[in-house]
Amino acid sequence: QQIEEDLNKQLFDNLVSFLRRSHSEFQEKTTEWNCRMKSREIPTAALVLGVNVTDHDLTFKSLSEVLQNRVTPYVALLQAKDCPGIKNLMQKLLGQLMNCYVDVDSEEDDYVQTSQNRIRCSMTSLITWYESVTKKTDFETPSKKRTSSRHWQSPPVVVIFKDMESFTTKVLQDFIVISSQHIHELPLVLVFGIATSPMIIHGLLPHSVSSLLCIELFQSLSCKEHLSTIIDKVLLTTQFPLKLSEKVLQVLINIFLYHDFSVQNFIKGFQLCIVEHFYTQPLSVLCCHQEEVKKRINSLSHNQCENIRRLPSFRRYVENQTSEKQIALLTTDGFLKETVQKLLEDLNVYHENYFPVLRCLHVFTSSLPKYPLGKQIRELHCACLENRVWETEEYESFLQLARMLNKCDLVTMLQKCVEILVSSPGKEFDKTVEKLKEFLTQFQKLEAEACQERDESVSSQKELQKKTDLYHLQKTLLELKESRRSKKLTKFEMLRFEVVDYIDSVVRNYLVPADHKTLHEIVYFNTASVLREHLNAAPRVALHTALNNPYSYLKSQALRSDGGSISNKAPDICIVYKLHLECGRLINLVDWLEAFSTVVTAVEGPNADAPSSDQVDDVIHARFIRAVSELELLGFIKPSKQKTDHVARLTWGGC
């Protein structure tokens, strides 16, 4: 558990720092702009942030931090839910601003003052409030001026409205009008966080109010870019020992793309993967960095060794060994430990090779038209994890496209890729295979040749222009032809290069993990169903199956029946539910009760001779009441006033 938390923390830190970084540029722009703005209107920055509301918290938090660190402004964050009325808004705003002072200056007496202020502000009634607030603003202004003279010349007070859409129009308008009247004494800067589009400002504010603002738009990065960079930085490195299998990654990406666009939720899903992996997989202790593996392997108990032996991929490995080695592996723990260590090292090496080559391939594929293997690196990653990539049709078409695209600009592009690759092995990995270097020289040679070629052709063309008599023309044309042939050859050479490149790197490094690597279970988390169940549950479906087919939960032979017909042995609520499915919009309670009692007495008829029919009737009646009120609780029906003793159905069809 300790390790787990460590890992979690590590991961989180990385993500957060990354998010920060991605925002920082955008924030800097805003900050700069904030410093610059000093005009008669209220300067306003509208940040268009996209629909993923959940991620914005972090953005705003870091934004206010950045703003505060530059000492220029005092920052207040307002949320719509805190400000149902203008009174609450002012209260909140003053409270936050005062606290800001305290935070920045950390003076004791200031704090006392602020608390008094707040209480006074809250206690004044709504009518007298206007006067008091002006007084307060008056009071506040000199104090601010006083402090400001120490720091800066009149730092602006920044008010951030986190969720512009959910503010009430009235409150917002009032606030803007009020603050615009005090803009001389109190330089305010407003920041609106907008989830939809900047049109909302004009929708929310009438012209008379929006003319008081001086709005500038800022666009934040789209969440998709965030996602791809997060995947790029977190999943596609060797830094984190835990990896996700293709299906899991697919589920996470699907939730992101089709449901909420929230990076936060993606991270949450990833976190759940980590928890689940370390909780369920007993061998996940070995999922750590290379230096620690050795220590942990040595401390493995006998039971854990048995667990290793039970892994399907390990069994496959054992089967491929010679018989005496097999025996050794299956019986002696010591030998097993040695092999496991070796295997894990192999796995690590495999990963180290995998990611740079993946990136390399991505550079190639992403520059092709139509993106046969996907535009984003995550798609490529998924494709590689899912199957043997070189067997797929897409890969085939990719090769074909690559062969056709042999022009000079491709060469330059190749060179660019090489540059990227040069920088990556030097910085990130100590490459075990010296392959890349080899590629490099090949590419360089190619480039040189291509240059030479170009020179030649240029010179020949110049010659062509110079000499115009027939003989020379013929000669030069022949030369040209020859040179073209030779060009073809070099083109072919390039093609061959590529083919060699691909076959070599792909076949060696892009093997499906589950297929080939032993002990991949330790490092890969691959139960996608768990994830789907816990993150993206469907309570309605669960209820329906439970009511429709109770056998799937209660494993009793009596309940096994074909779908459709009403089994009379099912629990009461299931019978009632099935009967209710046959009805239209309104249900007559009497008929329903009668149908229920027929079904139920059909069960009891044979085995019990009805001690007294009245008694049985009462019991059935009571059971019916219970079942109906349960259905009401579940929201399938509701009492209706349209007709006496009827209930209305709230679902339709066969559910």
Added chain:
Amino acid sequence: KKATKKKDKMSNLVEEYFEAHSTSKVLTSDRTLQKLRKRRLNQQTLHDLLEKSPLAYAAEIEELNQQYESLFSKWMLQLHLGFNIVLYGLGSKHDLLEKFRISMLQDTVHLVVNGYFPSITVRSILNSITEEVLDHIGTFRSPLDQLEFIIKRFKEDSSLELYVLIHNLDSQMLRGERSQQILAQLSSLPSVYLIASIDHINAPLMWDQAKQSLYNWLWYETTTFSPYMEETSYENSLLVQQSGSLALSSLMHVLRSLTLNARGIFRLLAQYQLENKDNPSYPGLSFQDFYQQCREAFLVNSDLTLRAQLTEFRDHKLIRTKRGADGVEYLLIPVDDSTLTDFLEKEDEDV
């Protein structure tokens, strides 16, 4: 191919919806419970009767429960990692949560909220936190302030831990937007661990994206099939006798104690109301008409005596007066027609 199939299914669903709602006329039989010649059960007898009938498939249900109980330690781990747990599925999850509480939370500070209890409010939840967990005596102006105070205290003191168990988070009282918002913010505190259960099919509708991320749910399906005893005991069902409405027995009881003339007056009103029962715009009998009829039947001799009589009826909630659009007083008996018919039949027998 799959897409078209899905589309087919989709359009089917839509068609089914419109089919169900196309005709305003509903074809059901006109039978009512009154005609069933059966006394209505009240809460107590219902409970007794249900006690008698054995629970079906007890063994299987037990097995299911066992399965869920094995998840308890996992839940604890996940709660500590900042997730909150929500249970869904058919059947009451009350016992399961109770077991969880007993087995895991014995020596921790925990709070159990019975969402199905009809008079529960967010304020009472917050109050119990501030008063009993934080030992703070004092009132707050609004729940928001209270929440702020709680958040501040929990942030300051990292040793404070609180487990909150909410049965039926989707109950009538807690499903409002504001209460959900407050609960969500509470649950987002790192040292508050929330585990809740939902039952309503449309329960997830009450959370938008922001709340969902505050709640940070992990969904667990726990279909228990156990009956909703506690939960439905507060649910006012149609089939259970309501104490609020006037029943035949009480009607008879009151009228037995009146004079003959008074009974006659009531009878007259009842008969008139039954004659007009098919007229939906029937406003009731106006006082003047009623006085006229009573005089003709020699039941009253003056305006004043009738008024006195009607006051007595009103005190017993036997009649209701309503002022019409023209300012005239109309008299109505607030009892459903079938009860009234029964009453008249009984009266005829007596006489």
